[in-house]
Amino acid sequence: MTAARSRRIRSVFHTLVFYTVWAFVGLAFTFVLYVPVRLLSRPFPAVLRPMRAFTRGFYGVLVRSLSATGALRIAEIAGVERLRRGGPAVVVANHRTMMDVLILMWLLPDASCLLKPMEKPPEDQPRNAMPDFWKPFIAAPFSLLGYVPMPPVWNDREALKNTLDRCRALLAEGRPLVIFPEGTRSPDGRLLPFRDFAFHLAKDAGVPLIPVAIHTDTRFMPQGTASINSARRCTYRLRVLADIVPTPGTRSSDLLVEVRHRIQKAVAEGDAKYGYLDA
Numbered sequence: 001m002t003a004a005r006s007r008r009i010r011s012v013f014h015t016l017v018f019y020t021v022w023a024f025v026g027l028a029f030t031f032v033l034y035v036p037v038r039l040l041s042r043p044f045p046a047v048l049r050p051m052r053a054f055t056r057g058f059y060g061v062l063v064r065s066l067s068a069t070g071a072l073r074i075a076e077i078a079g080v081e082r083l084r085r086g087g088p089a090v091v092v093a094n095h096r097t098m099m100d101v102l103i104l105m106w107l108l109p110d111a112s113c114l115l116k117p118m119e120k121p122p123e124d125q126p127r128n129a130m131p132d133f134w135k136p137f138i139a140a141p142f143s144l145l146g147y148v149p150m151p152p153v154w155n156d157r158e159a160l161k162n163t164l165d166r167c168r169a170l171l172a173e174g175r176p177l178v179i180f181p182e183g184t185r186s187p188d189g190r191l192l193p194f195r196d197f198a199f200h201l202a203k204d205a206g207v208p209l210i211p212v213a214i215h216t217d218t219r220f221m222p223q224g225t226a227s228i229n230s231a232r233r234c235t236y237r238l239r240v241l242a243d244i245v246p247t248p249g250t251r252s253s254d255l256l257v258e259v260r261h262r263i264q265k266a267v268a269e270g271d272a273k274y275g276y277l278d279a
Contacts, residue, residue, distance in 0.1 A: 007231065014071040014228040021065055025058055026137030034140040041144065052110055052145055059106040063099070072099065072220065072234045079240030082210055083107050088171040089243070090202040093212035094263050095180040096189055098221035100214050103236065104178050112145065112170045113178035114163075114197075117152045146170055150183070154195070164201060171205045181256070185223035189216070189276050191264050199255035208243040209255060213263045215239075215270030218277040231279045239266050 040047045066072045083091065086109055093104060105111055148166045151159035170177055179201075181194035202209045220234035221227075241262050246255060 007229070011227055011229040014066065014069055017065055017069050017071070018062065018228060021062055023137055026141065030137070030140045034144070037144060048144060048146075049110070055141065055145060056106055056109065056111075059102045062102055063106055066099070066228075070233050071228055071230075072236060074103070074236045074238075076237040077107065077240070078238065080107060080238075082240045082243065083176075083212075084109060086110070086174075087176070088174050088205070088207045089176045089210050090171075090198050090205075090207060091176055091178045091210045091212060092181050092198045092259055092263075093178070093214055094191055094267055095182050095185050096214060096216050096220070096222060097185060097234070098226075099236075100180070100185075101178065103214075103238070104212065107238075108176050108178065110174075111176045111178055113147050114167065114180075115142065115147050115149045116184070117150045146175070148177075150197075164197075164204075167201050168205055171201075171207055176210075177201075181259075185221075187223045188278055189219065189222070189271075191260065191267070194256050194260050196252050196256050199252040199259070203246040203250060203252050203255065206246065208245045209259060210243055211241040211259045211262050213239045213241060213266030213270070215267055215274065216276070217274045219279060231277055235274070237270055237274070239270075241266065 037047060037051060063072075063074070067074065083104075084107070091104065091108065091111070093100060095101075101113060105113060148163060148170070151163045153159065167177055179198040181196075181198050182192040183195055184192070186192055199209070215237040217235045218230045218232055220230040244255060244258060
């Protein structure tokens with residue numbers, strides 16, 4: 001069997017594992033549990049907490065399933081205690097792969113996250129939005145979990161204000177919020193420019209920023225792909241860096257520069273030590 005054929009078979013197998021597990025749980029929830037949980041959550045909001053715990057466990061099942069099949073491996077999570085201590089915080093990380101958000105949400109108790117926009121505006125074609133094929137599996141459960149879509153257009157002041165208000169409300173509930181300031185996955189592993197949304201939010205809400213550097217040693221489900229077609233098993237190493245607590249005189253732009261510098265330095269150290277195969 002040629003290397004190319006072996007890689008294709010491996011890709012199909014791992015991709016099927018990922019989407020089969022997700023589709024089974026996502027469709028079951030959407031068509032069986034969504035309506036009763038939605039109705040119960042209005043008079044009894046506490047029912048959403050076990051749902052969030054279940055979802056966190058489900059992300060762990062996905063990660064472990066792909067680990068068991070040889071698609072990925074988590075070799076190190078340094079500083080994980082900073083993520084597990086609870087309380088409001090804005091967790092910011094670089095974004096190389098589709099699995100980044102699932103791994104972080106698995107590690108963070110009771111967390112929410114900032115999602116891609118559900119719709120791509122016609123006038124902003126380069127903007128990445130949630131793929132249509134995902135929506136039946138995630139739109140309903142994500143709405144109950146309190147996940148917040150990005151505004152479709154960043155310069156729409158009203159949409160941006162609504163997104164900020166929703167994020168502030170989640171932090172006020174004491175929940176951590178995961179944001180990828182690049183806004184989308186990197187196509188080649190290099191850091192994309194950061195938007196200042198996360199840093200403005202943390203400063204405004206008076207909560208700590210927790211930077212996370214995610215290193216992967218091969219190109220694995222990057223921006224523009226929906227299948228697992230890496231040249232080899234992807235090894236993840238996460239470093240949860242020291243908190244940055246905004247002060248009244250801190251500018252959000254200074255926070256952005258500091259966090260980006262820390263994450264870029266940690267990822268570059270990982271590339272130098274473990275390599276990165278862009279193939």
